[in-house]
Amino acid sequence: MTSIETIRNFLHARQGIETEKIVPESALADLGVDSLMMLELIFEFEDQFGITLPEGMKSPKTVGEMVTLMDGLIASRKS
Amino acid sequence: MSQRRVAITGLGLVSPYSGDLADFFTRLCAGESAIRHLSTDDRPRPLSLPFVDCPGFDAGAALGKPLASMMDRFAQLGMAAAFAAWDDAGLPRVADGESRDDWGVSWGTALGGTQAYENGYRDLWLNGRDRLSPLTVLLGMNNAANAHISIQLALGGVSMSHTVACASSAIAIGEAFRRVRSGEAPVMLTGGSDVPQAYGVARAWEALRVMAPGDADTSAAACRPFAADRRGLVLGEGGAALVLEDWERAVARGARIHGEIVGYGTSCDHSHLVRPEAAGQIRALGAALGDAGLDAADVDYVNAHGTATAEGDPVEVASLRAVFGARAAGLAVSATKSMHGHQLGAAGAIEAIATVLALREQAVPPTANLGPDTLDPACAGVDHVFAARRGVPLRAALSNSFAFGGSNAVLAFRAVPQ
Numbered sequence: 023m024t025s026i027e028t029i030r031n032f033l034h035a036r037q038g039i040e041t042e043k044i045v046p047e048s049a050l051a052d053l054g055v056d057s058l059m060m061l062e063l064i065f066e067f068e069d070q071f072g073i074t075l076p077e078g079m080k081s082p083k084t085v086g087e088m089v090t091l092m093d094g095l096i097a098s099r100k101s
Numbered sequence: 102m103s104q105r106r107v108a109i110t111g112l113g114l115v116s117p118y119s120g121d122l123a124d125f126f127t128r129l130c131a132g133e134s135a136i137r138h139l140s141t142d143d144r145p146r147p148l149s150l151p152f153v154d155c156p157g158f159d160a161g162a163a164l165g166k167p168l169a170s171m172m173d174r175f176a177q178l179g180m181a182a183a184f185a186a187w188d189d190a191g192l193p194r195v196a197d198g199e200s201r202d203d204w205g206v207s208w209g210t211a212l213g214g215t216q217a218y219e220n221g222y223r224d225l226w227l228n229g230r231d232r233l234s235p236l237t238v239l240l241g242m243n244n245a246a247n248a249h250i251s252i253q254l255a256l257g258g259v260s261m262s263h264t265v266a267c268a269s270s271a272i273a274i275g276e277a278f279r280r281v282r283s284g285e286a287p288v289m290l291t292g293g294s295d296v297p298q299a300y301g302v303a304r305a306w307e308a309l310r311v312m313a314p315g316d317a318d319t320s321a322a323a324c325r326p327f328a329a330d331r332r333g334l335v336l337g338e339g340g341a342a343l344v345l346e347d348w349e350r351a352v353a354r355g356a357r358i359h360g361e362i363v364g365y366g367t368s369c370d371h372s373h374l375v376r377p378e379a380a381g382q383i384r385a386l387g388a389a390l391g392d393a394g395l396d397a398a399d400v401d402y403v404n405a406h407g408t409a410t411a412e413g414d415p416v417e418v419a420s421l422r423a424v425f426g427a428r429a430a431g432l433a434v435s436a437t438k439s440m441h442g443h444q445l446g447a448a449g450a451i452e453a454i455a456t457v458l459a460l461r462e463q464a465v466p467p468t469a470n471l472g473p474d475t476l477d478p479a480c481a482g483v484d485h486v487f488a489a490r491r492g493v494p495l496r497a498a499l500s501n502s503f504a505f506g507g508s509n510a511v512l513a514f515r516a517v518p519q
């Protein structure tokens with residue numbers, strides 16, 4: 023599964039949002055992602071990809087920013 | 102300070118019979134059991150016991166998926182019951198201009214979100230995971246149900262939970278009643294919910310040897326309060342809620358008033374954790390009558406705590422005999438737990454609803470699985486209701502809740518002409 027698929031699946035299951043509406047330009051706040059749901063999303067990524075997000079990292083604002091952040095962490099885990 | 106009268110304007114529950122409130126009461130009056138045989142695939146030894154669940158409850162459908170996914174099942178049942186009671190009261194879910202800053206929630210739960218923590222233990226110790234969902238604390242906390250209710254109904258006053266074992270929601274209702282009566286809150290949403298089928302909880306109850314046995318064929322009649330052949334209690338899950346409202350406010354908006362809550366008495370046996378004592382129950386009964394301004398002669402029905410344990414039932418009847426004296430022999434008493442089981446922290450609320458409906462419908466539900474020939478002589482001395490009664494005038498009624506720990510709570514209600 024890719025990073026954007028993980029975000030889409032999570033938000034569809036949790037918020038009932040149609041997956042095609044979740045695009046890189048979407049602001050996470052507009053999709054209903056608050057600080058608590060951000061923790062859940064991070065948990066989801068850590069769980070699925072075996073990564074660990076560093077403490078104190080800056081929260082992504084958009085779906086695209088989150089994908090970039092996660093792809094970077096996944097790549098560094100693999101290397 | 103002058104006391105306000107307190108109207109009950111909303112009733113709601115998640116019924117173990119899957120139907121609505123009217124259906125729930127009809128089935129109680131028919132003596133129909135909601136007890137089924139529960140069989141799980143838990144490791145290391147599956148549960149196999151009589152139990153009352155709510156098979157018709159679909160949290161996602163009742164609450165919507167985003168809300169349901171933020172809750173443990175005890176909060177889901179509580180939220181659904183609260184919505185039902187709110188709708189029944191004819192109050193809009195969204196505040197319509199009025200301030201709800203002094204409207205509150207008083208909720209009862211014995212176990213809270215125990216299931217969320219149990220799922221966590223299972224993940225950590227059984228499934229070898231090393232992390233838990235960030236929602237676990239928010240699912241598990243005991244005040245999750247009342248917090249969600251306050252948020253969903255925009256209630257800005259007190260939001261609290263009461264954990265008093267089997268008396269949790271009776272005490273929650275009593276404390277809510279006091280706040281409306283004092284004028285502190287014009288409206289209180291109250292009730293309780295619990296989900297005791299967590300594996301560790303059910304096993305712990307089994308170890309106390311107070312649970313009635315039963316299989317697929319015998320479970321329906323497993324709970325036999327006051328009967329000589331009673332074998333113990335039957336646990337169940339559930340959620341039940343009431344809207345308590347300032348009487349004048351309720352009348353002014355033309356609300357339907359199901360009944361009036363008029364008294365609340367509490368006490369502690371202060372003697373033993375599990376062995377009930379008549380003296381403590383007698384004090385609670387007396388306090389409720391005094392608080393309500395009722396004489397023993399005014400009370401026409403008592404919904405008993407009646408769990409069908411060997412020790413509990415005779416003590417409760419002895420307490421009623423002591424308080425009601427010569428009137429006891431003619432006092433209608435029934436234990437509806439024989440049909441809906443023991444919902445722990447929700448039991449007081451479910452039985453309060455059964456009591457209010459008895460007054461409203463002028464009909465007394467029976468104790469199922471009990472007859473003159475099976476009545477334990479140690480439980481004799483009150484007018485046990487073996488089959489539903491209609492057409493007998495009911496003016497006032499009590500609902501008893503006597504908890505492990507020795508905490509006693511008695512609620513008093515008056516009929517309101519419909």
